[in-house]
Amino acid sequence: MQNKTLLILILLLTLIFFHGCSTFISREKLVTQRIDTVLVSSLFTTANAGISVIELKSKQPIYQQNEKKLFRPASNQKLLTTAAACLFLGTDYNFETTLYHTGEIIDSVCNGDIFFVGGFDPEFTSENLDSMIYDLRKFGIKKINGNLYADVSSMDSLFWGEGWMWNDDPATYIPYLSPLTINKNAVKVIYEPGEVGMPANLKLFPNSDFFKIENGSVTDTGKTSFVIERDWLRRKNTIFAGGTISAAAKQDSASFNVVEPALYFLTLAKEGLERNQIELSGKIDTLTLPNNSTKIFAFRRNIVPVINRTNKISDNLNAELLLRALSKRISNEKASSRTGKRLIDSLITLIGAEPKTYRITDGSGLSYYNLAAAELFTKVLVYMFEQEAKTYDAFFKSLPICGVDGTLSNRCQNSSAKGNVFAKTGTLSGVASLSGYIKTRKDNWLAFSILIQNYVGSAAEARKIHDKICEILFEEL
Structure with missing residues (x-):
């Protein structure tokens, strides 16, 4: 009796299995x-x-x-x-943007250079840079008797990928590449009408002297034919504004990629030093980190x-x-x-x-x-x-x-x-x-x-x- 019951159960399970398979196969045909x-x-x-x-x-x-x-x-x-x-x-991998100094620090004066070493962090922002400058001051440096450098030696010199389209420039989706990046290697320009007969009002975000602005636009009572562009043809960080903007137009914005992002990073860093009352006596430039450098701080970002x-x-x-x-x-x-x-x-x-x-x-x-x-x-x-x-x-x-x-x-x-x-x-x-x-x-x-x-x-x-x-x-x- 038990064997008969077991046999019936096996037969039922077999039927259910093949019915399920046939149902799935029929669904595949329908798909x-x-x-x-x-x-x-x-x-x-x-x-x-x-x-x-x-x-x-x-x-x-x-x-x-x-x-x-x-x-x-x-x-x-x-x-x-x-x-x-x-x-x-x-x-568990972390991107690192690292801050170093050379020379001795005596009485809050760094008698050497400051280096930012890029570690390919694509999400690094002005806020992250401000935190590093704060750590620099907390480290005890209030004056730099030297230069401010970006070490971008960890990457080759190709700023774009193979097969990228030159005429996509200056869109932000085609960024200039560097191991040291900031704000997606892009800038936003906020614009709005000025007084009638005057140029449109332009404001950079973040605000920086890195960009040259040539504003030939005019605020008018008629329709808007406003044009704003970065000088992508000559690969310059010059912002052009032209045409007319209606006095009734609302505030708007345009974003552009940035040429030479490492120098953009350094310019924002220099301006950050000034805001934090840290004096810089030298220039900004790119240079490979010397072996005798001392690590100050590393900003880390997890890969996830x-x-x-x-x-x-x-x-x-x-x-x-x-x-x-x-x-x-x-x-x-x-x-x-x-x-x-x-x-x-x-x-x-x-x-x-x-x-x-x-x-x-x-x-x-x-x-x-x-x-x-x-x-x-x-x-x-x-x-x-x-x-x-x-x-x-x-x-x-x-x-x-x-x-x-x-x-x-x-x-x-x-x-x-x-x-x-x-x-x-x-x-x-x-x-x-x-x-x-x-x-x-x-x-x-x-x-x-x-x-x-x-x-x-x-x-x-x-x-x-x-x-x-x-x-x-x-x-x-």
């Missing part, structure tokens, strides 16, 4: 049909799509189309950079919030300096993107792929030389999902949540998938990418990558296709 219908869009008259969807538990593909074909990944490249940073730098902002808001400066931090992890030579890419190649090898299949040229995805495949991103996503909790959490929590935050905050607002898609966006001219994770309605977890390119005009239609495919995956699996 394929629905996604194929979405891809009938007129966008694909010229455009192409590479798609890979993997079920995380079984690691089996759910949907694939052109998954091995190469596409420009745009900012999906940041997934590779941040994954490599989590693995090879680790979540840097990774978070890299993906959440698609911060290009963060991604590029993460790549150079990776470079310093494996070489004592000057940091470079080429050396940093060796650890991204290591990541590609770890996931079972061949680095030579792809072309990785920067950390941010700004380069038009990058070539990657949807399959590469889903393999990385699966690999990261299997890492220890601390590593995976840093990576996963950095991803924008559809309809909630980051670069996906305005997406999926009327979709059932809202709050259940955790993914990195990517946009270049003619390129729209989305790769990440989906928690489905049935609590299944998927890794997916949807790469679309070769269209003209707005990315709106491509993004609608991204969102619709995510909604299908959420609802059906």
Whole structure:
């Protein structure tokens, strides 16, 4: 009797198992049909799509189309950079911006030079600089009988990545790179109308004498034709303002990247010394730190919030300096993107792929030389999902949540998938990418990558296709 009961139980469990499998398989077929219908869009008259969807538990593909074909990944490249940073730098890694002095300190006078040594901290701000200057005064220095230097010798001289577009300058999303950065290596110019017949009022934030301002604008009672720009053609930190601004216009602002960010840092530091009544007798310049220097203070920043902002808001400066931090992890030579890419190649090898299949040229995805495949991103996503909790959490929590935050905050607002898609966006001219994770309605977890390119005009239609495919995956699996 017991054997008969056991046999019936085994048969029932077998039936349930195969029914579940057949149900999942039938859902996969439905997913394929629905996604194929979405891809009938007129966008694909010229455009192409590479798609890979993997079920995380079984690691089996759910949907694939052109998954091995190469596409420009745009900012999906940041997934590779941040994954490599989590693995090879680790979540306990700290960026350091360090303050040193040379010579003796006698009666609060430093008879030598002061050095700021850059450590690739992309989030360093004026407030952080003020705290270091406060520590300098607390250290006992009230006068510097020497110079103020920036040591940027830890990086090569290439201030941009390979394949970056020269005419994107002076946008803040294409920052000039340096191991010593401040305020995202950018400046904000706040402007508003002056009195009629007079120039517009301009104010820099933060305020600094580093910039030259040429203001040829005029406040008028008519319409606004106001123009403000940085002299990007000659790579100068001169702000031009011209045209007319209506007397009725409201206050507005424009932001620009900064050429020679290390000298910008030093200028802000010099101005900070003056505010703190620390006298500087010498000049500001760049110089490599001498061996006989004494450390005063190090400002440290943990890597986790840097990774978070890299993906959440698609911060290009963060991604590029993460790549150079990776470079310093494996070489004592000057940091470079080429050396940093060796650890991204290591990541590609770890996931079972061949680095030579792809072309990785920067950390941010700004380069038009990058070539990657949807399959590469889903393999990385699966690999990261299997890492220890601390590593995976840093990576996963950095991803924008559809309809909630980051670069996906305005997406999926009327979709059932809202709050259940955790993914990195990517946009270049003619390129729209989305790769990440989906928690489905049935609590299944998927890794997916949807790469679309070769269209003209707005990315709106491509993004609608991204969102619709995510909604299908959420609802059906």
